[in-house]
Amino acid sequence: MHEPVSRCAMRDQDKTKQQLVAELVQLRQRVAEVQANGQGGEPEARSLPSPTRPEDGRQRSRLHAILTAAIECLPFEFFAIGPDRRYILQNAVSRQHAGEAIGKCPEDVMGKHLTACYPEGYMFRRETEILPALLQEGHWEGELVFSSAGKTMYVLQHSFLIEDENGDPSHIASVSTDITERKQAEEALERERQTLWQMLQASDHERQTIALTNACIHSKSAKVTVTMAQEGPEVRLEVRDWGVGFDPETVVKGHFGLEGIRQRARLLGGRLTIESRPGAGTRVQVVVPIVEQPSAG
Numbered sequence: 001m002h003e004p005v006s007r008c009a010m011r012d013q014d015k016t017k018q019q020l021v022a023e024l025v026q027l028r029q030r031v032a033e034v035q036a037n038g039q040g041g042e043p044e045a046r047s048l049p050s051p052t053r054p055e056d057g058r059q060r061s062r063l064h065a066i067l068t069a070a071i072e073c074l075p076f077e078f079f080a081i082g083p084d085r086r087y088i089l090q091n092a093v094s095r096q097h098a099g100e101a102i103g104k105c106p107e108d109v110m111g112k113h114l115t116a117c118y119p120e121g122y123m124f125r126r127e128t129e130i131l132p133a134l135l136q137e138g139h140w141e142g143e144l145v146f147s148s149a150g151k152t153m154y155v156l157q158h159s160f161l162i163e164d165e166n167g168d169p170s171h172i173a174s175v176s177t178d179i180t181e182r183k184q185a186e187e188a189l190e191r192e193r194q195t196l197w198q199m200l201q202a203s204d205h206e207r208q209t210i211a212l213t214n215a216c217i218h219s220k221s222a223k224v225t226v227t228m229a230q231e232g233p234e235v236r237l238e239v240r241d242w243g244v245g246f247d248p249e250t251v252v253k254g255h256f257g258l259e260g261i262r263q264r265a266r267l268l269g270g271r272l273t274i275e276s277r278p279g280a281g282t283r284v285q286v287v288v289p290i291v292e293q294p295s296a297g
Contacts, residue, residue, distance in 0.1 A: 077155075077176035080162070085114045088171065097176075101148055119146065134161045134172060143179070154183040192263065219243025219282060234270075234287050242281040248274045261286060 071078050072091045079098075080089035087110055090098070095106035098117040102109070115123060122144060133140040139160040146153045157176045164170040216224060221243030228237045261284070262272045270288030 076178070078174070079176075080171050080173040081114065082171055086111055087114075089173075094176075101146075122146070130159060134159060135169065144176075152180070153178065154180045218246075221281065230290070231287075234289050236285060236287050238283065238285045240281070240283045245276045245278045245280045245282055247278065248276055258284070 071089075074091055074093065077094040077097055078089075078091045079087055079094040082088045087094075087098070090110060092106070095109050098104075098109040098112065099106040101117045102112070109117070114126075118126075125144075129142075130140050139158065141156075141158045144155045144157055146155065155176045156179045157174055159172055159174040161169055162171040162173055219241040221241035224239065224241045226237075226239050228235065230236075258272075258274065265272045265286050265288060268288040270286060273285040273287075274282070275285075276282035
């Protein structure tokens, strides 16, 4: 009574074997074709059917959207230039800077030519320095200076070359960071260094008489007093006149007189105070800490 069932099971088993054999033959044919196309080498993965390709496409789309949003939110300038030297990609900072350069709204900058947004000096440097470096090294980094509406802007720019599928130069992408505050701080530090150097080059007698000389010459006062006193762990030196006075805020930075005294006091760990106004005389006070000499032995 069980024989019909056994024959049915054998038919299903035979049918499964036939399917496996057919699939194996097809697979061998595909491998042979791939090897023939690759001249006997290993089969290329891109020649085989991939059921995950639609998903890979969706993943690339999501990744592109994420990268676009990230570039848009960068706190520094990012832009890409096409072969015709026109903007093809800009983030918000780039559109803002370019718009200010040409007096346009940021939304109207996309597609503009570089010559509309950059001065002639930059274009010359681009042709003679930046482009040759990009073609030879694939990247360029350097500082740029832009002046517009009485303002000077320092930029650190890094540019890199983008090639097409054939390996030929196609586009240029750049990242620019505003380093104006850093450059201004460096320039202020250099001015301070030069002032200190001039002050240190002066003789002891010159340093001791700077306050009195300036008081007599600039104040036009008939009387000048100098007092020195110890107040706890500090020494206070004061120069007072009853001359024409001045506005301390209008003193030229880097002036060797008051600025030299200020820097000298700072080096000694002290402080300088200037009290003056036009027609009311001037009082200059320097307070420095007392430094005890270490005992011998």
